[in-house]
Amino acid sequence: MENLARGCRPLEMANSMAGSGQHSMAVAMAAIDAAIALRAGGLEDAPVQSAFTAPQQMPYIDLSSNRISTPDREVDVLFVLQQPQVILLGNVLSSEECDAIVAHCGNRYTRSTVTAENDGASVVHEGRTSEMAFIRRGEAEVAERIERRLAALAHWPVENGEPFQLQKYGVTQEYRPHYDWLDPDSGGHRSHLAMGGQRLATFVLYLSDVEQGGGTAFPGLGLEIYPRKGNAVWFLNTDANHQPDRQTLHAGAPVVRGTKIIANKWLRQGRYG
Ligand SMILES: O=C(O)CCC(=O)C(=O)O
Numbered sequence: 001m002e003n004l005a006r007g008c009r010p011l012e013m014a015n016s017m018a019g020s021g022q023h024s025m026a027v028a029m030a031a032i033d034a035a036i037a038l039r040a041g042g043l044e045d046a047p048v049q050s051a052f053t054a055p056q057q058m059p060y061i062d063l064s065s066n067r068i069s070t071p072d073r074e075v076d077v078l079f080v081l082q083q084p085q086v087i088l089l090g091n092v093l094s095s096e097e098c099d100a101i102v103a104h105c106g107n108r109y110t111r112s113t114v115t116a117e118n119d120g121a122s123v124v125h126e127g128r129t130s131e132m133a134f135i136r137r138g139e140a141e142v143a144e145r146i147e148r149r150l151a152a153l154a155h156w157p158v159e160n161g162e163p164f165q166l167q168k169y170g171v172t173q174e175y176r177p178h179y180d181w182l183d184p185d186s187g188g189h190r191s192h193l194a195m196g197g198q199r200l201a202t203f204v205l206y207l208s209d210v211e212q213g214g215g216t217a218f219p220g221l222g223l224e225i226y227p228r229k230g231n232a233v234w235f236l237n238t239d240a241n242h243q244p245d246r247q248t249l250h251a252g253a254p255v256v257r258g259t260k261i262i263a264n265k266w267l268r269q270g271r272y273g
């Protein structure tokens with residue numbers, strides 16, 4: 001109640017309640033709705049319009065023309081799937097920018113990990129056989145420039161983005177079907193949710209061409225996007241209420257010939273970290 005009176009946003013409160021581990025997300029949302037109804041003078045168990053059915057602010061890409069101007073580069077809209085939203089963008093990075101990011105990471109890669117469901121630890125998993133590297137914010141001018149470009153494209157603050165996560169796949173390496181959204185009802189994901197909230201959107205930047213295989217596949221949608229250096233695929237991980245969208249199951253298909261290098265950028269609800 002006091003939090004509502006202080007003007008806290010219902011979704012942030014629900015995330016923090018679920019994040020404490022005491023409540024599931026559903027219980028937290030129901031409790032906040034009941035408190036809002038009480039404040040409005042209603043009865044605790046009277047049916048109310050849920051604060052969580054009102055659409056929230058989302059990052060978005062302006063699709064009103066086929067070429068998007070960002071402050072420093074023109075980006076092409078190549079493909080749009082409306083529901084769930086998946087957009088393929090061309091010319092997001094120059095070839096030199098891709099090379100500069102790859103060179104910056106040199107050989108700092110380690111075996112990729114996933115977030116453990118039970119305790120949130122980073123663990124090696126047979127479903128993700130690639131290697132990964134991170135670029136911390138402020139570490140490389142080229143990365144910062146691209147972060148500003150992506151923020152402009154997505155109409156979402158740079159501060160809400162996780163640091164770039166590079167993934168390098170050699171022949172046979174892959175990332176099997178998974179979701180990028182964090183599960184509010186999984187104990188292990190709660191500490192990650194506490195650092196900026198849900199991952200609303202994903203950018204996958206392709207930093208290399210791949211001779212065969214290595215597509216980004218959405219098995220439930222019958223869709224596979226092939227890597228092309230400088231292109232990027234964007235998808236929304238949640239609906240307009242910031243709730244996880246199960247249609248977004250996706251995978252990095254095994255590389256058959258060549259080497260695939262991508263950079264992931266996840267956009268959180270709030271400031272990351
Ligand atoms: O490798 C890809 O194309 C997708 C990678 C991915 O989904 C991830 O790293 O979360």
Ligand SMILES: [Fe+2]
Nearest residue numbers: 178179180250
């Ligand atoms: Fe993913």
